[in-house]
Every structure is written in C-alpha cells, then in structure tokens.
Amino acid sequence: MTTPWNLRYAQRMRGIGSSIIRELLKLTEKPGLISFAGGLPAPDVFPIKQFEEAAARILKDNGPQALQYSATEGYLPLRTLIAEKMNRYGIHATPNNILITTGAQQALDIIGKVMIDPGDKILTESPTYLGALQAWRTYQAEFVTVPVDADGICVDKRLEEALRAGPKFMYILPNFQNPAGVTLSMERRQKLVQIADHYGIPIVEDDPYGDLRFEGEHLPPLLVLDAQLQANRRGNVNGNNFTLGDVMYLGTFSKTLAPGLRLGWIAAPEDVLKRCVMAKQGADLHTSTFNQMLAYEVAKDGFIDEHKQVIRRVYKERRDVMLTAMEEYFPANTHWTHPQGGLFLWVTFPEEVDTAVLLKKAIDNDVAFVPGFAFFPEGNVGHNTGRFNFSNATPEQIELGIQRLGKVLHEELAHLEPEVEYA
Amino acid sequence: MTTPWNLRYAQRMRGIGSSIIRELLKLTEKPGLISFAGGLPAPDVFPIKQFEEAAARILKDNGPQALQYSATEGYLPLRTLIAEKMNRYGIHATPNNILITTGAQQALDIIGKVMIDPGDKILTESPTYLGALQAWRTYQAEFVTVPVDADGICVDKRLEEALRAGPKFMYILPNFQNPAGVTLSMERRQKLVQIADHYGIPIVEDDPYGDLRFEGEHLPPLLVLDAQLQANRRGNVNGNNFTLGDVMYLGTFSKTLAPGLRLGWIAAPEDVLKRCVMAKQGADLHTSTFNQMLAYEVAKDGFIDEHKQVIRRVYKERRDVMLTAMEEYFPANTHWTHPQGGLFLWVTFPEEVDTAVLLKKAIDNDVAFVPGFAFFPEGNVGHNTGRFNFSNATPEQIELGIQRLGKVLHEELAHLEPEVEYA
Incomplete structure (x- = not known):
C-alpha cells in the first residue's frame, strides 16, 4: 500500500x-x-525471587514515586551505586558522571546522536557488535576497521593507519567481545590508550560482559588505564584521584541482573554527559523509574x-x-x-x-x-x-x-x- | 575540563x-x-494495588519471560489489546500496525529519525508540545506554525499557507492540547483531514490525553476521520473496514496507568511501521518486557x-x-x-x-x-x-x-x- x-x-x-x-x-x-x-x-x-521481593517492597513503600515521571539523568541511588563501583578502581567518578540509559543499546544511540555527523568515520573492531553498526548507520557513520585476533583488536600498524583516517572515536569491546569472544590483552590495553592519547582520538568502551569472566584474571578497563595515563602526566603518580577523560564507558545490568528491564549506563566526563542527557531527554524523557528502583533494590547490598x-x-x-x-x-x-x-x-x-x-x-x-x-x-x-x-x-x-x-x-x-x- | x-x-x-x-x-x-x-x-x-498484584503474578508465573529480551515490535498481547481498542472505532488495525515505544516521547524520536532530513519543515501548532520540538530539533527540523485558538489549530488560510511551505508532515495534538489545553472542534477535524488529503501532507496525531475528557463529548481521532475519507473515496461508504493511511497515531499509558513505566505506542500503516521498528531496534532494542507485561496484566480486563x-x-x-x-x-x-x-x-x-x-x-x-x-x-x-x-x-x-x-x-x-x- x-x-x-x-x-x-x-x-x-x-x-x-x-x-x-x-x-x-x-x-x-x-x-x-x-x-x-x-x-x-x-x-x-x-534472580526472580529477588525481583519479586523488591517489586513488592517498592510498590508498597514507594509506589507513587516508582510509577511517576523521574529525572532524565536517572535514579540517584542507582547512579551513586554505579559511581561507587567505579571508584573501587580508583576512578574519581560521581553520580554526575553517570547517565542511566534504556539498555546499553540506547547508550550507543545517544552517543551516535551527540557525536556523529553524516560521513564521520568510526573506528571499530572487525568483526564488531552489530547493534552499534545499526545504531550509528542511522547517523550516517562510515566505518574504518581493524581486525581482532585471539588477543583482541590488533594494536599495531593497522590501528595507526586506521587512526590516520581521522575517525571521530574508536569503539572497543575489550572483554569477551561480541561476536568473537576474544579479550584484549593487558599489553594491548596499555598500548591502545597510549596510541589513542597520541592521536587525540577518544574511545567508547563497551563492556557488557566484563563481570562474567570465568577463567583468567580480571583486566582493568580502558577507562582506568586512560585515567592513570592522564594522572601520570599531571604528576599524580599515586593515582587515587583519577578523573574521567578520553574514554566513555558503557555498562549494563542486562547480563548481571536481567535484560528485560532495559537498564544500562554511560560513564563519561560531565561536559559530554550533559550533552547525552539532553539527547536522552528528547529520546524517551527517562528510563523506567520502577525498573531503576528494582535494580537498585536488588543490587544495593552487594547482591551482584x-x-x-x-x-x-x-x-x-x-x-x-x-x-x-x-x-x-x-x-x-x-x-x-x-x-x-x-x-x-x-x-x-x-x-x-x-x-x-x-x-x-x-x-x-x-x-x-x-x-x-x-x-x-x-x-x-x-x-x-x-x-x-x-x-x-x-x-x-x-x-x-x-x-x-x-x-x-x-x-x-x-x-x-x-x-x-x-x- | x-x-x-x-x-x-x-x-x-x-x-x-x-x-x-x-x-x-x-x-x-x-x-x-x-x-x-x-x-x-x-x-x-x-493503581498501585493492581500493579502489586500484577507484578507478583507475572514474576511467579512468567518470570523468565518477563526478565528476558523480547521482540522490538513489543509484547504481542499488549499490541493486540491496543489494536482491538482501535477497532472499536471501526479502524481495521492489527498488531502489525502497532509498535510499543518507551513512552510516547520515543515515538516522537523514532518518527524524527525515520522521516526528518536536516532542514525539513514540520508544521506544528503554535504553541505546541516542547518535547516534540526537542526531539525533532536534534534531526535539524525547521518549523512552520499555525496558531491555536479555543477550538484548536486554526484550519483556515493560515493553515493552507503553511502547507504550501511544503512541510514533511503536520504535528497535531487534537485533545486538551499540551500546553494550551484546547480541543480541536469536530468541524475543524473534518476540514483538517480534507485539507491534509488535498495537499498530500500526512499527519502525526499525538493523543496522550484523549481518554481524560471530563466535560463534553468524545470526538473521533483524526486517524478515524482520515480512514473514513479514504474509505468513502473507494466507495466503501459503510466504512466498517477502514485501513490506516495518512495519519500516524501516538498513544500512551502514561496518563491512564503510570508514566514511570515508559510505555507508549505508534499506530501506523505497516510499511512505515516497519521502518519505525528498524529505527527502534537501533535505539533501545525493545521496551522493557516486564513493564509491557505489567501494563497488559493490569489493562487486559477493561481496567482502564x-x-x-x-x-x-x-x-x-x-x-x-x-x-x-x-x-x-x-x-x-x-x-x-x-x-x-x-x-x-x-x-x-x-x-x-x-x-x-x-x-x-x-x-x-x-x-x-x-x-x-x-x-x-x-x-x-x-x-x-x-x-x-x-x-x-x-x-x-x-x-x-x-x-x-x-x-x-x-x-x-x-x-x-x-x-x-x-x-
């Protein structure tokens, strides 16, 4: 028709x-x-039982709040919880660095809206997460790619060549990458943030699976390594007051709690986070208040x-x-x-x-x-x-x-x- | 910084x-x-008690489904319920005409993404809903406006003049408009769909408040009047099998159930709805499964x-x-x-x-x-x-x-x- x-x-x-x-x-x-x-x-x-209990408690004690409109930035206790988790790594994050999104997929869409002009190049791993391509193609992005091998994206001449094409940012899934299942080695992580810093090209670090490591040792997020690099340059070698800089970090509750709630987040410097908040306001006003309170209630005492x-x-x-x-x-x-x-x-x-x-x-x-x-x-x-x-x-x-x-x-x-x- | x-x-x-x-x-x-x-x-x-009961029942009986990823189009029983509600007006809608969105605000964002090229003109009422302006400004829309008076948008020479500026579509809030609180009269509704048809300019009808009339008689949505117009033209004057055509209709559960769940919908012809589904997939994969099931459980037996x-x-x-x-x-x-x-x-x-x-x-x-x-x-x-x-x-x-x-x-x-x- x-x-x-x-x-x-x-x-x-x-x-x-x-x-x-x-x-x-x-x-x-x-x-x-x-x-x-x-x-x-x-x-x-x-954790169905935990959700049952949390849902009953929230609706009983705070029903009107849970069912009402709420702030675009997200539910403050949940943002605080996330910022505190980041602070365990020594990152100096506050709730003002955290925006709750309707799943990490929305984080990708918001970043596309805030950052990508038609024709902009985005550097991705090859292969990479299909949902990011789908989100950013609607902003008319083009892609320059660098292959991954068993140790993640190849941090060598191929990366530098791709960086010289002038991408707006790099998109990296460091842990158990979707689709390849590979993990970026510690050596490459260090080298990647150095090269990113050298070329002045920021990184979107997408880490949906980081908590689901069942073999080998946890490796620090690029966000942390970049913050260390920035701190070292400023002579703050003790590094217990890192700030957020060149890396935007995307997290999600989809894999640690439940994807059906659609809860993710962006951690970023305040200035760019404010832009993301504006973009999100036009996109869906805010993420479900009830679901944010549910995730907080289930997660707050270390359940995750x-x-x-x-x-x-x-x-x-x-x-x-x-x-x-x-x-x-x-x-x-x-x-x-x-x-x-x-x-x-x-x-x-x-x-x-x-x-x-x-x-x-x-x-x-x-x-x-x-x-x-x-x-x-x-x-x-x-x-x-x-x-x-x-x-x-x-x-x-x-x-x-x-x-x-x-x-x-x-x-x-x-x-x-x-x-x-x-x- | x-x-x-x-x-x-x-x-x-x-x-x-x-x-x-x-x-x-x-x-x-x-x-x-x-x-x-x-x-x-x-x-x-x-309706907090209803939500308490529904949440407990859903998590007990269908917890894994409620907490899992689900289809971008939305939860089929909820889409069916919405299509059936539309069919009460004689509109021939099926669940394939319904996309569940993360609040009606997301419907506006999706429509912007699917329809608006930079520089496109959108015809709006003046004044109009701020959230629509906010959503569409990020797609670099420009606006041509027609004033509203006590009977809604002025369907006269000013409308025709604005239409001759070649807007991509018109954006109309016919009932108890946000912000002016005015309602488009029956006479103007008829005239508006005729003029829209004459100029070939489609309408986005945003109807968050239609169910909340506490005075005067219910007036038919533009969607229905347009469908009647199309059916009459085809000689189907009995009009009990109208199809969707020139009007996209936006609805929401925010005002009849609760805004904190972020549940709205787009009703549209299948072809454009499919495009909206693709755009939504990149935007947030799907709307919260649990919340869709909640709304369905509360609404299914005529509660609204x-x-x-x-x-x-x-x-x-x-x-x-x-x-x-x-x-x-x-x-x-x-x-x-x-x-x-x-x-x-x-x-x-x-x-x-x-x-x-x-x-x-x-x-x-x-x-x-x-x-x-x-x-x-x-x-x-x-x-x-x-x-x-x-x-x-x-x-x-x-x-x-x-x-x-x-x-x-x-x-x-x-x-x-x-x-x-x-x-």
Whole structure:
C-alpha cells in the first residue's frame, strides 16, 4: 500500500534495510530447534525471587514515586551505586558522571546522536557488535576497521593507519567481545590508550560482559588505564584521584541482573554527559523509574557480586560443553575461539563453507547460529565464519545442537568435495 | 575540563542548549513550593494495588519471560489489546500496525529519525508540545506554525499557507492540547483531514490525553476521520473496514496507568511501521518486557475504562478549583483557557507582564508555573503567557498556589504602573 509516508522517508533510512540476520532469526522460531543464534542470557539464573521481593517492597513503600515521571539523568541511588563501583578502581567518578540509559543499546544511540555527523568515520573492531553498526548507520557513520585476533583488536600498524583516517572515536569491546569472544590483552590495553592519547582520538568502551569472566584474571578497563595515563602526566603518580577523560564507558545490568528491564549506563566526563542527557531527554524523557528502583533494590547490598559467581559457573559449564562438542563433532580445519567469559564464541569453518547457506541447512536440521559476515562493517568478508551463543541453551541442548550441526557440516563438505574432483 | 569529546560534538547538537525551562524547573525543587510547572499526573490515582498484584503474578508465573529480551515490535498481547481498542472505532488495525515505544516521547524520536532530513519543515501548532520540538530539533527540523485558538489549530488560510511551505508532515495534538489545553472542534477535524488529503501532507496525531475528557463529548481521532475519507473515496461508504493511511497515531499509558513505566505506542500503516521498528531496534532494542507485561496484566480486563472514570473525577475537581481560584485571585485582563480534559490550562496575562520575570518572583513566593514563550517554535512571542498544570497538586494546594501567584501579580502590576506614569 502506498501512503504519503512511503514517499517521505529521511535519507538516513536508505541504508537501513531489514537486516538479513533479523530475517534469518525469524526462521529459528521453529519448535524443537536448538538456537545458538540469539544473544540471550540463561533465564535459569535470573534472580526472580529477588525481583519479586523488591517489586513488592517498592510498590508498597514507594509506589507513587516508582510509577511517576523521574529525572532524565536517572535514579540517584542507582547512579551513586554505579559511581561507587567505579571508584573501587580508583576512578574519581560521581553520580554526575553517570547517565542511566534504556539498555546499553540506547547508550550507543545517544552517543551516535551527540557525536556523529553524516560521513564521520568510526573506528571499530572487525568483526564488531552489530547493534552499534545499526545504531550509528542511522547517523550516517562510515566505518574504518581493524581486525581482532585471539588477543583482541590488533594494536599495531593497522590501528595507526586506521587512526590516520581521522575517525571521530574508536569503539572497543575489550572483554569477551561480541561476536568473537576474544579479550584484549593487558599489553594491548596499555598500548591502545597510549596510541589513542597520541592521536587525540577518544574511545567508547563497551563492556557488557566484563563481570562474567570465568577463567583468567580480571583486566582493568580502558577507562582506568586512560585515567592513570592522564594522572601520570599531571604528576599524580599515586593515582587515587583519577578523573574521567578520553574514554566513555558503557555498562549494563542486562547480563548481571536481567535484560528485560532495559537498564544500562554511560560513564563519561560531565561536559559530554550533559550533552547525552539532553539527547536522552528528547529520546524517551527517562528510563523506567520502577525498573531503576528494582535494580537498585536488588543490587544495593552487594547482591551482584554474589550472583555473578552463579552466572559464571553456569556459563563456564556451557562453554566447556560447547568446546568439547565442537572438538568431537566438527570437521577438521574448523577453528574456534576460546572465550574466558561472556556469552559467545566464534567459529571459522573451512574456506569452502558459506555459513549463510549452511544456516539454511542447519535450520532444516533444527539447529541455528549466526553467519559471521554481518558483523564485518566493511562487508564481503567472513563468509565462512559464525557466532555461537553458549549462554542460553542447556548443556544437553548444546551437545545435541553441535552434534546436529556437525552432521550437516560433514554432509555439506562431502557434497562440496566431488565438485572439486570433477572440476 | 576539556576532553577530546568537547571538540567533536555533532553539528545537530549545536542548536540544543540546556533548555531554559529545564533550568527554571530546577528552581522549583524548593521545599514547600507549590508547582504548576511540571506535567505530572496525580500520583494519588496510580493503581498501585493492581500493579502489586500484577507484578507478583507475572514474576511467579512468567518470570523468565518477563526478565528476558523480547521482540522490538513489543509484547504481542499488549499490541493486540491496543489494536482491538482501535477497532472499536471501526479502524481495521492489527498488531502489525502497532509498535510499543518507551513512552510516547520515543515515538516522537523514532518518527524524527525515520522521516526528518536536516532542514525539513514540520508544521506544528503554535504553541505546541516542547518535547516534540526537542526531539525533532536534534534531526535539524525547521518549523512552520499555525496558531491555536479555543477550538484548536486554526484550519483556515493560515493553515493552507503553511502547507504550501511544503512541510514533511503536520504535528497535531487534537485533545486538551499540551500546553494550551484546547480541543480541536469536530468541524475543524473534518476540514483538517480534507485539507491534509488535498495537499498530500500526512499527519502525526499525538493523543496522550484523549481518554481524560471530563466535560463534553468524545470526538473521533483524526486517524478515524482520515480512514473514513479514504474509505468513502473507494466507495466503501459503510466504512466498517477502514485501513490506516495518512495519519500516524501516538498513544500512551502514561496518563491512564503510570508514566514511570515508559510505555507508549505508534499506530501506523505497516510499511512505515516497519521502518519505525528498524529505527527502534537501533535505539533501545525493545521496551522493557516486564513493564509491557505489567501494563497488559493490569489493562487486559477493561481496567482502564473503569480507572479513567476515577482520573476524570479527580482532574475535573482540580481544574474547577484552579478556574475558580484564578477568577478570584488573578487581576483583570488575565485570560485562561477552559480545558474539557487533560492536565493543563493556558493563561494569557496582561501585555505588560513578562512571565519569565514573573516566574522568578513566583518562586520567591513558593509557587511556580511554566512561562509560555518556550512552547512557540517560532520564538519571540508569548512573553505574557504561561502553562499551568492542574493534575498534580491537591485542590488545597491549587487554591493556595493561585492565591500566592495572584498576590505576586498584583504587586508586579502595581510596580509596573508607576513607570508608565513617570514616562
């Protein structure tokens, strides 16, 4: 049907088709299908009882406040809690450095609105989080990319070359990156903030999974390393009063509490945070008052520190089951990353596999994953890669799903080989 | 503090200062101050008990679903409920015509993103809702305006002249308009959809208060009148299968249930709705699953139809108290609108009063309202006008607050008069 709307879309929407991923994922809604395609946390670990108690208490004691409009910046006790958590690292953050957002996805949208002019280049990892590309494409961003390997983004000549293209900022997921599951090494973190400082290019650090490390040692956020760098330069080598500078840090309660509440945050210097507040005011006035109070009530007495132990245990088990099953069922010349935390791992299949084609056959066999090509901003690469989520399915489903996919893969490769013979 | 961010803001943020209103409203946080400045519903009528029961039931029966990620389009039972409500008017809407948004403010932001190119003209009422201006200024919209009088936007030569400026769409609040409190008459509604159709300019109909009519008869939304017009043209004169066409309709649960949940919706033809879904996906993935389920649980058995009777009774009483108090305490040559519903009325003070100056004195005397100038997109008008909210304060506070302001006004006018004598 033609309506006056169809003829009037803004130019920025031209590049925004219905994503292929989105269309593919619709096919995964088939009953009995085991999906590694989504990015869903394990619902088994949601702290439902804590939310039940908190909801009852809030509505009983502070119902009118919880259901009323509230400040764009967010619920002050929650902002204070977040600032205090950052202060554990020695960062000098106050609630004035924290804006509560409707999920970290909104943080990406707000940053796009505040920072990106049409045609601006954004430096991203390759592959990178699809939601950031989607948010920033509507602001007509272009992307310059630097590959990731097992130690995260390659902090070498390729990074410097990309920086000389003059990006507005860098977008980095340092921990258990979505989609590749890799973690930026300590050495590269140090080097990255030095190079960023040298070129004067700020960093958006997106850290949804940082708390979900189940192997290896916690590494400091880029935010902290940058603050140390700035403090050292000013001669404040003791460094217990770092201020926020070149790094905006994005956090979320989606992975430590529950994504259905849509609660994330931006930590940033006050000046840029004020701009973000203005942009958010026009975007949705404020994030749900009730949900902010819920998260605060559940989190306030250190619950997340306890609860993340449970999540880590569950996710580690599932990752291990997936790694073992891949070892057993996947054909030779298939490689995958070994995530130390988070929700995803990344598979590179033999060169002759096209994962978009593979996915269709996989769905016919009741298993699904996400083809990797969509995560590369530059396009036309990664045809033989795929992202696998290990947090949402049970260990039994993971074993069975990887077995199913292994069978499809072996058939696919057997089918491909004769063609080579006849050639 | 200078950071690399300050030097890098997008051009679209240049026009976006911290709003004067926002700065003024900070002053109203003084204890003991009676504020008519905000746009807050009466917290006394929030259905807290219903939310308590619904929250407990949802978390007990469907906790994992309520706390998990969900579809960008929104919770299907809630979208179905909204579509069914529209179908009562004979509109042929399905859940595919409904997108749940994070408050109706997000609907405005999404429409801006999908429709507005930099420099596009948007036709608005004058005065109009500040949040729409704020949302659309970040998309670098310009505004062409048509005045409102007691019967809503003036559907006459001035409208046609503004339409010939080629606006992308018209933005109309037909019921108890924010800020003026006026309602578009039936005759003008008919004429408006005809003229819109004639010029081919679509309408964004924002109807947050439509359910809160406490006087006079319900008038059909522009959406319905437009659908009738389209159906008549196609010869479907019985009109019980209207489709959506030239009007996007925005609704909200903020005024009928609670604003703290941030739940609104867009009703639109499928094609444009799909674009809105894509824009929303980048903006916040989806609206809080838990809150959508809460609203559905509370609303599903016709609760809103009951509950709005309570709200209407409370708001009517408060409006009446405000009208009576203004009659008693305000000086001669002060005029105000007589809203038949909603939350606001609009005051025009004598020409020599500057409400920005008046507000400062009012705050010193523990009463506040919003100066009207900010609601005029064209600027430099309305210096002697103001918006008064009557839903949030109790009847006793309203009486006392208007009395306080009356005293300030009389003093102000007495102070202004001698200057004229000495001139």
